[in-house]
Every structure is written in structure tokens, then in C-alpha cells.
Amino acid sequence: MATATATASDLATASTSDLATATASSWFLVTPGHKCAKGYQKKTKWEERTCIRYKCGFLNTIQDVLGKRPGWIEVKDEGEWDLNWCDAAWLRQNFDHSYMEDHVRISHFRNHSELTRKNFMVKNLKRYQKTLEREEGREEAAKCDFFPRTFELPSEYPLFVEEFKRSTGSTWIMKPVARSQGKGIFLFRKLKDIMDWKKYGTRTEEQKNEVESYVVQRYIENPYLLAGKKFDLRVYVMVTSYIPLKAWLYRDGFARFSSTRFSLSSIDDPYVHLTNVAVQKTAPDYDPEKGNKWPMQQLRRYLTAKHGRETVETLFKEMDNILVRCLQSVQNVIINDKHCFELYGYDILLDDSLKLWLIEVNASPSLAASSQQDYDMKFGLLEDTLHIVDMEG
Ligand code: ADP
Numbered sequence: 001m002a003t004a005t006a007t008a009s010d011l012a013t014a015s016t017s018d019l020a021t022a023t024a025s026s027w028f029l030v031t032p033g034h035k036c037a038k039g040y041q042k043k044t045k046w047e048e049r050t051c052i053r054y055k056c057g058f059l060n061t062i063q064d065v066l067g068k069r070p071g072w073i074e075v076k077d078e079g080e081w082d083l084n085w086c087d088a089a090w091l092r093q094n095f096d097h098s099y100m101e102d103h104v105r106i107s108h109f110r111n112h113s114e115l116t117r118k119n120f121m122v123k124n125l126k127r128y129q130k131t132l133e134r135e136e137g138r139e140e141a142a143k144c145d146f147f148p149r150t151f152e153l154p155s156e157y158p159l160f161v162e163e164f165k166r167s168t169g170s171t172w173i174m175k176p177v178a179r180s181q182g183k184g185i186f187l188f189r190k191l192k193d194i195m196d197w198k199k200y201g202t203r204t205e206e207q208k209n210e211v212e213s214y215v216v217q218r219y220i221e222n223p224y225l226l227a228g229k230k231f232d233l234r235v236y237v238m239v240t241s242y243i244p245l246k247a248w249l250y251r252d253g254f255a256r257f258s259s260t261r262f263s264l265s266s267i268d269d270p271y272v273h274l275t276n277v278a279v280q281k282t283a284p285d286y287d288p289e290k291g292n293k294w295p296m297q298q299l300r301r302y303l304t305a306k307h308g309r310e311t312v313e314t315l316f317k318e319m320d321n322i323l324v325r326c327l328q329s330v331q332n333v334i335i336n337d338k339h340c341f342e343l344y345g346y347d348i349l350l351d352d353s354l355k356l357w358l359i360e361v362n363a364s365p366s367l368a369a370s371s372q373q374d375y376d377m378k379f380g381l382l383e384d385t386l387h388i389v390d391m392e393g
Contacts, residue, residue: 026384027238027248030324052391053080057087060368061375065382083391088112088363100339105389108363109242109340114330116344116363118215119177121326122150128329144329146322147358148218152177153194160216164191171219171267176212180362181278184212187219187267219273220357221264224350226302228261232275232359233296235346237323238385242336247327248388249320252377253296259283277370291370295377307354315354322348322358343385 052072056063062085066072075081084090085107095110114120125147133141151160153174164172174194176184188194194216223230236250259280260271267273271283280292294302304312323346345365349357367382369375 026251026380027388028251029246030237030249030320031245031247052082054083054085055079055081056085057090058085058367061378062367062382065379065386069386083107083389102338103391103393104339105341105391106339107341107343109239109342110335110337112334112342112363114333115326115361117177118150118175118360119152119213121361122147122152122215124329124333125326128325143321144325146318146325146356148220150215150217153214153216155213161191167218171221171264173217173219173273174214175217176214178213182270182274182276184214185270185274187273189267220349220351222352223262224352224354225262226255226257229257229259230262230273230275231255231257231294231350233299233319233346233348233350234365235296235319235323235348236365236381237327237344237346238341238388239327239344240341240388241338242327242331242334245324245327245331247324249323250381250384251296252381254374254377255294255296255299256280257292257294259285259292277366281370289371291374293370293374295373311354315350315356318356319348322346322356326358326361341389343381 050071052069053075054066054072055075056066066083066085067074082103083105086094088108091106091108091110091112095106100106114124125144129141129144132144149163151157151163153160164170169189171187171189173185173187174197186193186197233253233255235253238248238250240246240248256275256277257280258272258275260269260283262272270279274280277292280286281288286292300312300316303315326346342363343365345362347359347362349359351357367378369378
């Protein structure tokens, strides 16, 4: 196994609670042992260039941030670029045929889906946990008990049925592995409901003859509620290298709330159970000014007032553990490439016993803004990301 640069005990010294007090930058290295990019002053041939040519596959905040950088110019179509903020489709089609000079940077690792596709993420976490158990014992492996019990369908259907029978009455959630924004998701309590799904599915015309892969996962039935509503946390982590692992945690993030009060008696209502903005903004009482979000610091203050400083610090340290262990689970699988960096959006749910659950890791977290406050936060996030990428040298 390649050297992982952060362990859970390292993280105890680099938790969000300590990080929140730092002021120099909003990105904090969560994997110790590296110099900050800001201190890196080496002069290169690159400095002699007069402009930075960028390509961008999105029309939202990232376009604004790139467009406002002095000396940066956008290239379209086949033009040569120095930085490419690309989408996953571009990466799949073009990465393997692109020649990249040393200074060139691109916003994904080639096989990022090992972490950002729901089924691959769970497969890698399960394998990592087994390795930990074998090499370091049960106690260490238990530190990865932060993802709900999950099976891939159709391949693990028999295993799932065994587990389902052991936990009668529980609620499960079905999620297509490669979709996002809550599309194709549903909750169920009876096996018959997925029989119907198998027969009629939620497939598109092209997929009619294939079985679309899903994960089926234990639904967290006891979410922490605020004003009776469920929320999850969006946390940003940037990785600039997998070997050695070099990961940065962003100071700001937010909690995304559902619109309707939580209840387990209405499992078909997405406004109750799914916290995706794409879902919630179609709710009749959605407020576009507020955007159903709380900044992370506001949530932190609320939790501190309610549960005390020490408890909340422990909670945020546990969050660091989740963030880094996920990266460690794919450290030997991701193709490490000095041209690549990645801005991940983690979705994490808090339950009413103050346990954190990893829901998923997004490769292209939404950069579209749902309110002015959201725009300002994302603008700052992206500017700070470009500082770390440091195209100017
Ligand atoms: P998508 O990629 O479509 O956004 P997610 O896995 O993020 O799919 O799930 C969408 C939403 O559904 C999450 O933001 C969360 O609110 C809810 N959700 C997903 N999995 C669970 C779970 N196991 N328990 C409780 N809520 C969940």
C-alpha cells in the first residue's frame, strides 16, 4: 500500500475546529506534511507567458470567476488551453487523446468515478475497511463505519434480500448509480416494490433493454431535524495529488434543507426525503431568496449552542475522518497525474444521535447559485481553488 499521509490521529491536529480559526486562506490542508502552494516561489518558463488560456465546459459561476481573472483568455472548440475546467463527458471522450505539457492543468482525475460513482465508492470503501481490519485490527476498521449498508443491484440482489429479511420493517432507498440531482431515486419497505421496479424500471428509451445499475441502501430513518426538517451537509474538498495524498478542506460549505417537515409516513414525497436543491426548488413553498440553505458556520453555531463546544468539535473531527478516509480508500486506485486536480462535493447526513453518514461524493458539485449568498460563497470557493492550482506559478 502506498504511504497514506494522513491518519485519523493526524487529523485530530488538523480538524475543522482548528481550521475555522485560521484566516490566511479558506482552504486548509487536511493531509499534513506538505508545503502550502502559497509558499512555493519557484520561477518557471511559464512565468514568461503573457496570458493563461482556459477552456470551460460550464456556463455558471466558474465562467464568471475564470472570465474575471486578469490576463486569462477563454479558448473555444479545438484551441490550445492551459487550464481546462471540463465536465465528466469531455474527460471520458478526450483525456486519453490529449497531450499535456507540464504546466497544463485539468479539473478531474482520469478515473475519478472510482470515488464519485455511488457503487464504486461503496466497493472501494468496503475493500479499504477489510484491508484495515486485516492489517490494523477491528478498532481501526470501525472508523470506516460511516456509510449506510449498501448493495449494488442487480449483481448483489441475493445478498440484499438476505439483509432485507434480517431487518424487517426498515426503510431502504434505491438510487441509480450514475445519475444525480435526485433523479430516479425512490424509497421502499416491501420487496414487491423493487420487483415492480425491475419489471417497469425508470429507464430511458435507450436503456430499455438493459438493466440500469442501482445501489440499494439503508435509509437513515432518524435524521437530525431543524424546525422539523431534514438537511444534509455539502462539504468541499480539493485534491491536488493522490500520491502522496494532498487534500484541502474548504472553510465554507452549507446545509441543504428539505421543504416539508420530516415524517416516515410519507415515503413517496421527495420534498420530505431528498435534500437536493434540484428537487427542492420545484416545491410549491420554495423560497428562491433563501434557497433552503444555511451556511456551515451558522449550523455550527446552532449546534454549539444546543450541544456544547466539545461535542461539536468532536463532530467536526469525525467529519475530517470521513473526508480523508474516503480519499485513502481510492488512493491506490486513482490514476495519479500531476496535470489533474479535483474539487469534490461531499454529501454528509447527520442523524439525531449526532452520528455522521456519508451519502455520496460528487465530482462536479453544482456551481450554479441558488441565491446571492450562495453565489458569493461559490465565487470565493472557485477563486480560492484557482489560487491553489496556481497557474501563474
Ligand atoms: P443524487 O446523486 O441523485 O443527488 P444522493 O445519493 O446524493 O443522490 O441522494 C439524494 C438525496 O437523498 C441526498 O441528498 C439525501 O437527502 C437523500 N438520501 C440519499 N441516501 C440516503 C440515505 N441512505 N438515507 C437518508 N437519506 C438519503
